[in-house]
Amino acid sequence: MTEEEYKDFDYTKFVDCLRATTPDTLSGESLSGGILHSAVGMSSETGEILGHIKKVIWQGHCINCNYIIKELGDILYYFTSMCNLIGTNIDEVRKQNIEKLTKRYPEGVFDKERSINRNE
Incomplete structure (x- = not known):
């Protein structure tokens, strides 16, 4: 995505992108199944950040902010998905x-x- 395209990429377009990239296997899920998928997704991505921080604190790794940003993006994806499922934003x-x-x-x-x- 170019810088210009990104400037025009508002929340509504983000939600549209999210819907387009949601696996077809979830389209028939019940509300509780969809919420569970989003909750597990957020938890899994948070666990990846914690794993990275564990390596920083106890194994001498350097903090990789780009890695954390990518995982935060995944958390935002699942967060937004759950918002959509329960009718909020x-x-x-x-x-x-x-x-x-x-x-x-x-x-x-x-x-x-x-x-x-x-x-x-």
Whole structure:
């Protein structure tokens, strides 16, 4: 993809690309099956990042940011897939997350006691 094509590649086009690259075997999945596929996918990709960090911390490897970025892209793929399945999008997820954090930390900063003693 060229730089110009990337500039025009908004969230809607990303979702269209995601749908086009979803395996046909998932098209007939139940909602719970699709959600499970997305959850396992996010977990697997997160595990790949953890494996890389393990090598950095305990085996002397250097952090490879490009590798991490590629895995984050895979996580975004599965995240977006799950959003589509449950009828939401990244903007709504961010909004609800900010609301949750604002309720938990009304001063707008992390507080150890509020973290430990959550009312949720």
